[in-house]
Amino acid sequence: EDQVTQSPEALRLQEGESSSLNCSYTVSGLRGLFWYRQDPGKGPEFLFTLYSAGEEKEKERLKATLTKKESFLHITAPKPEDSATYLCAVQAISGNQFYFGTGTSLTVIP
Amino acid sequence: EAQVTQNPRYLITVTGKKLTVTCSQNMNHEYMSWYRQDPGLGLRQIYYSMNVEVTDKGDVPEGYKVSRKEKRNFPLILESPSPNQTSLYFCASSLAQTHEQYFGPGTRLTVT
Numbered sequence: 001e002d003q004v005t006q007s008p009e010a011l012r013l014q015e016g017e018s019s020s021l022n023c024s025y026t027v028s029g030l031r032g033l034f035w036y037r038q039d040p041g042k043g044p045e046f047l048f049t050l051y052s053a054g055e056e057k058e059k060e061r062l063k064a065t066l067t068k069k070e071s072f073l074h075i076t077a078p079k080p081e082d083s084a085t086y087l088c089a090v091q092a093i094s095g096n097q098f099y100f101g102t103g104t105s106l107t108v109i110p
Numbered sequence: 111e112a113q114v115t116q117n118p119r120y121l122i123t124v125t126g127k128k129l130t131v132t133c134s135q136n137m138n139h140e141y142m143s144w145y146r147q148d149p150g151l152g153l154r155q156i157y158y159s160m161n162v163e164v165t166d167k168g169d170v171p172e173g174y175k176v177s178r179k180e181k182r183n184f185p186l187i188l189e190s191p192s193p194n195q196t197s198l199y200f201c202a203s204s205l206a207q208t209h210e211q212y213f214g215p216g217t218r219l220t221v222t
Contacts, residue, residue, distance in 0.1 A: 032209060043114075043200050043213030044153070087153065091209060096141065096160060097168055098209075102152035 002027045002092050006101035013078055013108050021073040021104045023088030033071050035064050036087040038103070044087055078108045112137045114214035116201050122220045123191060131186045131217050133201030140206040142184040143168070144176065146197040147216075153200070159184055160206060191221045 003026045013019055025033065032051050036044035048057040050066040057064045061082060063074045073086055085103040092099075114135045123129055135142065143158035145168075155168030159178040173195055175187040184203075188195060198218050202211040 034209070034211075036211075036213075041216075043202070043216055044211075046210045046212070049208065049210060089153075096158060096166070096206075096209075098143070098155055098158075098211075099169070100145075100153035100155075102150065 002090065002097075002099045004088055004090055004099050004101040006086075006088055006104050008104060009102070010105045011107070013075075013106070015079060015108055015110050016077050018074070018076045018078070020075070021086055021106070023071040023073070023101055024069060025071070025088075025090045025099075027090050027092045027099070029093035031091045031093040033066055034089040034091070034098075035071070035073055036089065038085045038087055047086075075106070078106075080108045080110050082106065083108045112212065114201055114203055114212050116199075116214040116217050118217060119215065120218050122222065124222055125192055126190050129188050129191060129219075131188075131199060131201075131219070133184045133186065133214060134182050135184075135201075135203040135212070136182065137203060137212065138181065139203035139212075140181070141209065141211075142178065142201065142203045143211070144174070144184070144186045145200045145202065146170065146195075147200060148197050156186070156199075191219075193221050195219065196221050 005024045035047040038044040048064040053068045087103045089100040144156040145153045157176040159165045201214040204211040
């Protein structure tokens with residue numbers, strides 16, 4: 001069964017304190033792994049797509065990486081405006097269905 | 111402005127009273143999808159559509175119907191809502207090639 005697990009559930013960082021969020025997945029052939037950001041009361045916002053092991057994508061203070069079993073979202077020198085819930089999703093190669101993790105709630109304290 | 115719109119944003123209804131939540135996108139996206147988001151369970155896919163007149167079940171389709179008669183619209187129909195369908199619902203759309211989904215603002219549904 002296709003499955004996505006994110007850890008930790010919640011993370012509190014001081015401004016400038018770098019860290020990583022983890023997304024472990026089990027899927028029968030990966031077509032793509034997606035990262036989204038969700039602010040309270042809003043719909044998720046697309047960040048990155050990764051397709052194959054070894055791939056990396058960067059955007060401002062965020063960098064996403066992918067291995068055959070997991071993905072990491074690295075946050076370098078975070079700012080309070082990076083506070084949000086970060087969601088990971090996978091798409092299996094067999095279809096057009098998506099499986100989301102339950103997210104990591106990030107709080108960056110000034 | 112590129113966007114996905116949903117209506118209504120908030121809805122309180124009673125068990126068994128049929129309702130429709132509308133979803134519309136202005137980006138000419140082929141792929142559209144409905145999700146529900148519940149605490150501790152995350153986002154779960156209800157139905158999706160690859161194009162007009164093509165729909166498929168997601169992970170939790172029971173109790174829901176959809177239709178895709180036009181490319182821009184993808185309504186979610188609850189023919190006999192029950193309290194366990196109380197949830198936050200999101201519509202999303204994307205190009206079929208990239209699947210970078212744009213999400214709507216959400217519809218908070220309460221069934222009493």
